[in-house]
Amino acid sequence: MKSLFNNDDDRGQVGIGTLIVFIAMVLVAAIAAGVLVNTAGFLQATAEDAGQESVDKVTNRVEVVNQHGIVGANDDIETVNLTVRLAAGSSAVDMNSTSIKYLSDNEVATLTNNSAPNADTYEEHEFNLTRVEGTDSDNSFGVLNDGADRYVVSINASKIETGTGGLSTGDKIQLDITSQTGGTTQVILTMPQQLAGANEGDPVKL
Known part of the structure; x- marks a missing residue:
C-alpha cells in the first residue's frame, strides 16, 4: 500500500532565506504604517492649531x-x-x-x-x-x-x-x-x- 504522505511532486520550500524575506516584509509594512500614523497625527495637530488661530483672529x-x-x-x-x-x-x-x-x-x-x-x-x-x-x-x-x-x-x-x-x-x-x-x-x-x-x-x- 502506497503511503499518502510520501509524494515527490509536493515539496515545501523552507529555509532561512524565506524566513528573512518574510520578516523583512513585515518590518517594511510596520514602518510604513508607523509613518502613515505619525503623518496623520501631525496633519491633525497642524489643522487643529490652524483652526484655533483662525478662531482667535475672529473672536479675540x-x-x-x-x-x-x-x-x-x-x-x-x-x-x-x-x-x-x-x-x-x-x-x-x-x-x-x-x-x-x-x-x-x-x-x-x-x-x-x-x-x-x-x-x-x-x-x-x-x-x-x-x-x-x-x-x-x-x-x-x-x-x-x-x-x-x-x-x-x-x-x-x-x-x-x-x-x-x-x-x-x-x-x-x-x-x-x-x-x-x-x-x-x-x-x-x-x-x-x-x-x-x-x-x-x-x-x-x-
Whole structure:
C-alpha cells in the first residue's frame, strides 16, 4: 500500500532565506504604517492649531463702544478717545500687547500701549489707556478679561499730524486695533463740522 504522505511532486520550500524575506516584509509594512500614523497625527495637530488661530483672529478682539475727540487750540481735534470692551465671545485681550495702526490722509503710524493707570502724557508712537471708573473689578489694569471691563484708549493726533498739529473739520482717519492673537477691529472716524467756535478742551462726538 502506497503511503499518502510520501509524494515527490509536493515539496515545501523552507529555509532561512524565506524566513528573512518574510520578516523583512513585515518590518517594511510596520514602518510604513508607523509613518502613515505619525503623518496623520501631525496633519491633525497642524489643522487643529490652524483652526484655533483662525478662531482667535475672529473672536479675540476688542469692540469700540463709543468715541469722541478733544478740541485743541486751533479749532481742531488734538486727541481721539475710544471706549473699548471685549467683543462678544472673545477671550482676554492684553492691551499691553495690542497695537493700533493710525492712517490719515497725511500720516501713518503704528501705536503701542505705554501707559500707567493715571498717566496723561504719551508720545506720537504711543496710545494711552485709562480705566473707566467702576469697571476692572479685579484690578487687572491693561487686560480686558471680563465683559464689564471698559478702558478709554487715547491717541494724541496733534503729535502724529506733524504738518497740521491736529485733525481739522472733515478729516478722516482709519484705526485698526489688532490684539496679540491677530484679531482686528477697524474704526473709521470723520471729524465733525461743528469745531468752529468750540472751546479748547471741549469734547465732541466723532
